[in-house]
Amino acid sequence: MAKVEPRTLPGFMELLPNEQILFDQIKQTIEDSYKTFGFLPIDTPIIELSEVLLAKAGGETEKQIYRFERGDTDLSLRFDLTVPLAKYVAKNYGNLSFPFRRYQIGKVYRGEKAQKGRYREFYQCDIDIIGDETLDIINDAELPSIIYFTFKKLGFDDFTIKINNRKILNGLYESIGQKDNSVEIMRIIDKIDKIGVQAVEEELKKLGISEDVIDKIISFIKIDGSSDEKIDKLEALKIENEVYRQGVRELKDVVKYVRMFGIPENNFTVDLTIARGLDYYTGTVYETFLNDYRELGSVCSGGRYENLAENYTDKKLPGVGVSIGLTRLFYKLNELNIIKADKKSISDILIIPMTENLQVPIKLATELRKLKVNTEIYLNNKKIKAKMKYANKLEIPYVIVIGDDEISSGKIKVKNMETGEEVQCDIDASKIKELI
């Protein structure tokens, strides 16, 4: 029979089981962390009507979308979890309680150019808080506290949540007559970490901006010091623009509340260069960096938007949210070998019968399972060596061999596969549970 080569599409992550166990643990940690803050789960379809999904999209995003017809229906695969959230909230407005705090963890699809570490199918882990008409600024400080809690739970200590406010930038550009250029300017500034100050200046020149205005922009970006010092300097700048002033007030409030939420000083900072590429955000913006692994880029980003669902409803629904791009994060962390699984195997124990009498080993397995011990029993007829090799390859931490001698004596040995140590024990699930 002719065979088809079994292969997976480039840009689609497919892990071996031991890696999958690790991936799932990270995903679970993120989900548990989101739940700790009382966020509600939603699960939206991967396929949506193109008309609904692309109500706003355009440009680069639209080109990347998996879009196709079925019958005469124009369909698209979701490319993020924010547009489905907007649809969901507009559709279910009357049945939701506001502020609506939701998390969603799911796969999204972007037909990007395939390259190492870039994925076409990837998990996003999103949280958003959506207000009805209004949403207090303190919510913008709760989100960094969730980022903080989450990355601590993931085992990181040295990370920085960078916080800025788009209104400060917008107000600044308005005040120096660069309002129309502001999105483009922010896009350029956003790259400062990658390309440096001089390259930023040159790109700004190409926009036709005069040197004295560029100087103002650069001196603004160069505002330095602690978060409080930066805010003081922002307040001291003689910019009489209401948007700017409001941005500074909001940023000051966010910093105040971020401290109240218990985020240590070395885990957050005001960074006036953070703007997020998207024109989507209208206020607070965040990026998060693992300081030992800056090459990863931002591992958790987001911000405040004034009107989530304007394409679907007249209701004004301001929100604030962040997202972790889990697939890429996992790829990088795994490549750098800096994450380890809490538990390397699913099974806590492997029972290996070396007897025709399976009654005893099966009964023990059943009893252990009732005590919530993940228990596998090796049911195929192999030599003991092959069975032990299986336990080793799966990194199952404990093994019990049960032969006729063990059955007649009522005693087994629980073998710790890491240390090689064996402890004798009755054939009794509770007693065995205590040993592992």
Added chain:
Amino acid sequence: MAKVEPRTLPGFMELLPNEQILFDQIKQTIEDSYKTFGFLPIDTPIIELSEVLLAKAGGETEKQIYRFERGDTDLSLRFDLTVPLAKYVAKNYGNLSFPFRRYQIGKVYRGEKAQKGRYREFYQCDIDIIGDETLDIINDAELPSIIYFTFKKLGFDDFTIKINNRKILNGLYESIGQKDNSVEIMRIIDKIDKIGVQAVEEELKKLGISEDVIDKIISFIKIDGSSDEKIDKLEALKIENEVYRQGVRELKDVVKYVRMFGIPENNFTVDLTIARGLDYYTGTVYETFLNDYRELGSVCSGGRYENLAENYTDKKLPGVGVSIGLTRLFYKLNELNIIKADKKSISDILIIPMTENLQVPIKLATELRKLKVNTEIYLNNKKIKAKMKYANKLEIPYVIVIGDDEISSGKIKVKNMETGEEVQCDIDASKIKELI
């Protein structure tokens, strides 16, 4: 601005948060149950090359597939989790340990005619055990024990796992000269519960089968009694066909081991009418029925197949597996209102600040979260009534209101939202945790 109507495609389940909480609990229970038996997780792409995914498919299945081109690549969305498993095992053969025990829970896509309770996007929850060359018959008995454990965990007691063996049927048909008709005959017999004996007889007549052969088939199907009595009668039948004999031996072994795995007599039965529609299965087959809700049909089905990945590899990979169609099961159970969530809300407690001094309520929330209490703090400026209404709508079980009086006295009241009872307590996370 022109609005797009926010809507979800027909046949795509999208739940409100309170239903989603329940759905997620059921999914988690199934996953935990699979892990209890030491199955390993895998996660395969939703999009695959059509050439790979459709290596075997044909007929009805192929028509239902979401298939499209991107660039010059012919892509399809997975329609089950078995074909991706076959691809995965063939592709990763050298890196897997056999028997390979994997679970996968994920969405699959079938463009079926949209109707109530039928889904185009739905979750399957699969477990399979794949052997390398051989796989002992006892594995066919472990699977019913996992079904049993899982449905018990889901809160059901009165369900029946029906077990049969395709070899018995194949051997029978061979012995009565109906081998070529056997797939068609089994398809007809499979419907006996729905359409009755007489309709089955009529459909068999239409196949051109003679009356005395139909009589043999029907009297075979009518073999009754306990599981043991049925096996005795099967053995007593004078059918000298080796396939038939092997099927009876296998069924007898499966029943013996099923008992060893501790499945009570009233939760399993030999049922000679079960054949599974698919020609895919070659030995043991299963269907599971909730006896109080027979109208749901089989809620967990599967069986033994001799060669999982024959389209991709020359390796012989026999396997046995079952699948739960979770989306449809959830829809039905929810419609019948026979499932309840263990926890109706994500948050265990809602803290409602009624003060400008947010330091104390935020600190308490942070402390509670550290103790793994899911804690939400109401951060928006609303009247107390609106805040309590929010707690009620989200069915959060406990509420603490913190105003200036509470802060100065250091005492709060923990309100049980179900009973209305209030208990006074210090502002101390550990003490509060004990009360909830």
